[in-house]
Amino acid sequence: MRWEFFGGNLKGIIQKLPYLANLGITILYLNPIFEARSNHKYDTGDFLKIDPMFGDEAIFKELIEQAQTVGIHIILDGVFNHTGADSRYFNRYGTYDDLGAYQSRESEYADWYTFDQFPEEYQSWWGIKDVPTLNKETPAVQNFIYAGKDSVIRTWSKLGLGGWRIDVADELSDSFLAGIRKALEETIAEPVLIGEVWEDASNKIAYEQRRHYLEGGMLHGAMNYPFREIIIGVLNHTITTKEAALRSMHLKENYPPEAFKNNFNNIGTHDTARILTAVQNNVPALKQALALLFALPGIPCLYYGDEAGVEGGEDPANRKMFPWGRENKTIQSYAYEWIALRREEAALQEGDYYAFSTRKVLGIVRYLSEEEYLVLLINVSDQEVTFTTKEITADYSFDIQAFLTKQGLAEKTIPAQGIQVIKKSR
Numbered sequence: 001m002r003w004e005f006f007g008g009n010l011k012g013i014i015q016k017l018p019y020l021a022n023l024g025i026t027i028l029y030l031n032p033i034f035e036a037r038s039n040h041k042y043d044t045g046d047f048l049k050i051d052p053m054f055g056d057e058a059i060f061k062e063l064i065e066q067a068q069t070v071g072i073h074i075i076l077d078g079v080f081n082h083t084g085a086d087s088r089y090f091n092r093y094g095t096y097d098d099l100g101a102y103q104s105r106e107s108e109y110a111d112w113y114t115f116d117q118f119p120e121e122y123q124s125w126w127g128i129k130d131v132p133t134l135n136k137e138t139p140a141v142q143n144f145i146y147a148g149k150d151s152v153i154r155t156w157s158k159l160g161l162g163g164w165r166i167d168v169a170d171e172l173s174d175s176f177l178a179g180i181r182k183a184l185e186e187t188i189a190e191p192v193l194i195g196e197v198w199e200d201a202s203n204k205i206a207y208e209q210r211r212h213y214l215e216g217g218m219l220h221g222a223m224n225y226p227f228r229e230i231i232i233g234v235l236n237h238t239i240t241t242k243e244a245a246l247r248s249m250h251l252k253e254n255y256p257p258e259a260f261k262n263n264f265n266n267i268g269t270h271d272t273a274r275i276l277t278a279v280q281n282n283v284p285a286l287k288q289a290l291a292l293l294f295a296l297p298g299i300p301c302l303y304y305g306d307e308a309g310v311e312g313g314e315d316p317a318n319r320k321m322f323p324w325g326r327e328n329k330t331i332q333s334y335a336y337e338w339i340a341l342r343r344e345e346a347a348l349q350e351g352d353y354y355a356f357s358t359r360k361v362l363g364i365v366r367y368l369s370e371e372e373y374l375v376l377l378i379n380v381s382d383q384e385v386t387f388t389t390k391e392i393t394a395d396y397s398f399d400i401q402a403f404l405t406k407q408g409l410a411e412k413t414i415p416a417q418g419i420q421v422i423k424k425s426r
Contacts, residue, residue, distance in 0.1 A: 003038070003039065004039060004316075005039050005053065006321055008321070009053065009054045009055050009059075010033070010050070010054050010055035010059045010060055010062075010063050011055060011059060013028070013063055014059075014062060014063050014066050017066055017067060017070055017072065018070070020070075020072060021070035021071065021072065023307070023335070023336065023339060024336070024339035024340055024342075024343055025072060025302075025339075026071055026072055026073065027072065027073050027074075027075060027162060027299070027301075028067060028072050028073070028074050028075070029075040029076075029077070029165055029301065030074065030075070030076055030077060031077050031270055032044065032076075032077045032079055032167075033050055033051060033054050033060070033076065033077075034046060034047055034048075034049060034050065034051060034079075035049045035050070035051045035052070036051060036084055036087075037084055037086045038084075038130075040270075040315075040319075042079050042131070042167065043082075043083070043084030043085070043086070043087070043130055043131050044079055044082075044083045044084055044087060045083070045084050045086060045087045045088060045095070045096075046087065046088045046096075047144075047145075047152045048152065048155060060159070061159055061160075064159055064160045064161070065160070068160065073161070073162025073163070074160075074161055074162055075161065075162050075163050075164060075165055075192065075194070076156060076161060076164050076165070077164075077165050077167055078152075078153070078164040078165065078166045078167060078180070079167040079168075080134065080136070080145050080152075080166065080167070080172065080176075080180075081125060081133060081134060081136070081167065081168045081171040081172060082124065082125045082131040082132060082133045082134055083131070083132060083134060084130065084131060085102070085129060085130050085131070085132055086130075087100070088100070089101060089109040089112055090102050090109070090112075090113065090132050091103055091107075101113045101115075101132075102119045102122075102132075103119070105118065108140075111135060111138050111140065112134055112135055112138060112140065112141050113132050113133065113134065113135055114133065114135050125168070125171070133171075136172060136173065136176050137173070142176065142179060145176075145179075145180070146176075146179045146180045146182075146183040146184075147179060147183065151183060153180055153183045153184055153187070154183055154186075154187050157183075157184060157187040157188050157191070158187050158188075161188065161191075162188075162191065162192060163184065163188065163191040163192035163193055163194070163220075164180070164184065164191075164192075164193055164194070165194045165195075165196065165223075165264070166180065166193065166194065166195045166196060166219075167196050168196055169195030169196050169197055169213070169219070169222070170196075170197060170204070170206040170207075170211070171206075174211060174212050174213075174218060177193075177195070177213070177218045177219065178217050178218050180193065181193050181217060181218055181219075182217075192220050192221075192262070193218075193219055193220050194219065194220065194221050194222065194223065194262075194264045195213055195218075195219040195221075195222045195223070196222075196223050197213065197222040197223060197225075198223070198225045199225070199226065200226055200251060200254055200255075201213050201214055201219070201222035201255075201259075201263075202214055202251075202254040202255045202256070202259070203254060214255065214256050214259040215256070219259075220258075220259070220262045221259050221261075221262030221263040221264055221298070221299070222259075222263055222264065223263075223264045223266065223269070224263040224264055224265045224266065224298055225266070226247070226251055227248065227251070227263075227265050227266075227296055227298065228265075228266055228267055228268075228272070230244050230247050230248055231244075231267055231289050231292045231293070232267070232275075232278050232279065232289070234362055234380055235279050235282075235285045235288055235289060235380060236278075236279060236280070236285075237380070240357075241357035241358065241359070241360065241361060241362040241380060242357045242393065244355070244357065244362055245355035245356055245357040245362060245363075245394065246355075248296070248353075248355045249354070249355050249394075249396075252297070252353055260297055260298065260353075261297055261298065261299075261350075262298070262299060263297075263298035263299065264298070264299055264301055265293060265296055265298035265299060265300050265301060266293075266300075266301045266302075266303065267289050267290070267292075267293050267303075267306065268303040268306050268318070269301075269303050270303070270315065270318065270319060271314075271315060272314065272318065273312065273313045273314050273317075273318055274303075274305075274306065274310055274311050274312040274313075274317075274318050275289055275303075275306050276306070276309055276310065276311050276331075277311045277312055277313055277318075281311065282417075283309075283328075283330065283331065284416075284417035284418075285417065286309075286331060287331070287334050287419065288378050288380070288417065288419055290307075290331075290334060290335055290338050291338060291376060291378065291419050291421075292364075292376075292378070293338075294338040294339065294341065294342045294348065295348060295364050295366065295374070295376045296353070296364070297351075297353045297366075300342060302335070303318075304322060305320065305322050305323070306335075307331060307332055307335035307336075308322065308323055308327035308328055308331065308332050309323070309327065309328025309330075309331045309332070310322070310323060341421075344425075345366075345374055345423060345425060346368060346372060346425075346426075347366040347367065347368045347372050347373050347374045347423070347425075348366050348374055350368060351366035351367050351368045351372070351373065351374070352365075352366070352367045352368070352398070353365070353366060353367075354367065354394070354396055354398055354400055355394070356392050356393075356394040356400050357392070357393070357394070358385075358387060358388070358391035358392060359391065360379055360380060360381040360383075360385045361377055361378065361379055361380070361385060361387045361414065362377075362378045362380060363375065363376065363377050363378070363387075363392075363400075364376040365398075365400060365403070365404075367398070367403075371424060371426060372424060372425060372426050373407075373423065373424055374421065374422070374423040374424075375404065375407070375409065375420075375421070375422040375423070376419070376420070376421055377412060377414055377419070377420040377421075377422075378414075378418075378419055378420075379414040379415065379416065379417060379418045379419075380417070381416065381417070382416045382417060383416050384413065384414070384415050384416055384418075385413070385414050385416075386411060386412070386413050386414075387411065387412045387413070387414055387420075388410065388411045388412075389401045389404050389405055389409070389410045389411070390410075392404075407422065407424075409422060
C-alpha cells in the first residue's frame with residue numbers, strides 16, 4: 001500500500017491555512033516532505049530536495065511565509081537514522097547519477113553505511129532492506145546532517161522553520177542529538193526540537209545505554225505516548241481512574257518541569273490507530289479524550305482529521321484523506337471549543353498539574369493561584385455519578401480536597417460519560 005498515492009501537496013496546505021488558523025492551530029508538523037519513493041517518505045532519497053509530488057523549494061518557502069502571516073510555525077520531520085535504498089546516497093537501483101554506496105566501495109558515500117557482506121548484506125532499520133541505516137558515527141554523515149555550514153538542518157531551518165521532530169530518536173546517540181540541537185540553535189532564534197520516544201523519555205534505556213534526552217542541550221521534549229496510553233486506557237476501562245491518575249503523576253515526578261510542559265502530547269499519530277477507532281467509535285469517549293488532550297500539561301497536537309471524526313486502524317488505515325464537506329460537526333465543534341479554551345486560559349498553559357480520582361471519576365486540576373485555575377472532571381462510566389471529595393484518595397502537598405471544597409466542588413453530579421469544567425480566570 002505504500003505505492004498508492006492520492007494527491008495532496010504543499011499548495012493544498014497553503015490553501016487550507018485559513019482553516020487551520022480559524023481552528024486555532026499555531027504549529028504545523030509535517031511528516032517527511034523530502035524526495036522519496038514511497039508514499040510515507042520515510043525512505044529518503046534526497047535530503048536537500050522537496051519531493052516533486054509535493055512541490056519545490058519555492059512553494060515550501062511560500063508555505064512558511066504564508067503560515068507565518070497567520071501565526072503558524074512549521075516543524076519538519078527529521079529522518080536521520082536511515083535513508084531509502086533508492087536514494088542518492090545508497091542508490092541500489094541506479095536511479096541517481098551519483099555513485100552510491102551500494103554500487104561501489106569507491107563511492108563518496110561508502111562509509112555512510114555498514115556492510116556485513118558487500119553489497120547485498122547491510123545494516124538496515126529493523127532489518128528492512130528498503131531503509132539502510134546510516135553510520136551516524138561517521139564524521140561525513142554528521143557534517144552532512146547537522147555540523148556543516150550547508151547541512152540538512154541548517155539549509156532548511158534558515159528558511160524560517162520553527163524546529164524539527166526527530167524520527168526514531170532512540171536510534172541516534174546523545175552526541176548526535178546534541179549536535180542537531182547546537183546547529184538548530186545557531187540557525188533559529190527560538191527553535192523547538194522534539195524526539196520520537198514511545199516510553200518515558202526521562203529514564204529511557206536504549207541499546208543498554210541510559211539516555212539523557214531531557215537533561216539539557218538535547219531535546220526540548222518528547223512525543224508523549226505514555227499520556228496517550230493513559231487516556232485510551234481509562235476511557236476503554238483497561239485501567240482504573242486511580243491508576244490513570246497515579247500514572248500521570250508519576251510522569252510529572254519523572255520529567256524536568258520545562259520538558260513536561262514541552263512534551264508533544266497526542267491521542268493519535270501516523271503511527272497509531274485513529275482516536276475514534278481506538279475508543280471503539282464512542283463519540284462521548286472521544287470528546288473526553290479531546291478534553292484530556294487539551295487539559296494535560298504539554299503541547300496538544302491533533303493528527304489531521306481527528307477533529308473531523310476520521311476513523312481508521314493502524315498504518316495505513318490511519319492515513320485517510322480529510323473529509324472536506326463531510327466532517328463530523330459534533331466532534332469538530334467540540335475541538336474548536338477546547339482549542340479556544342487552551343489558548344485563552346493561562347492555567348492550561350502554565351498551571352501546575354494534579355490528577356486525582358474517585359471510583360468512576362478522573363479529575364485534573366491546573367492551578368496557577370486561587371484566582372486562576374481550571375478543574376476537569378470526567379465520568380468514565382455509562383451511568384450518572386455523584387462526585388464527592390470525600391472519595392478522593394490522592395495525597396499531595398497540595399490539598400486537593402480542601403481546594404475543591406473551598407471552590408464549592410465538594411459534591412458534583414456528572415452525567416454518564418459526562419465532562420465538567422470549572423474554571424476561574426483573571
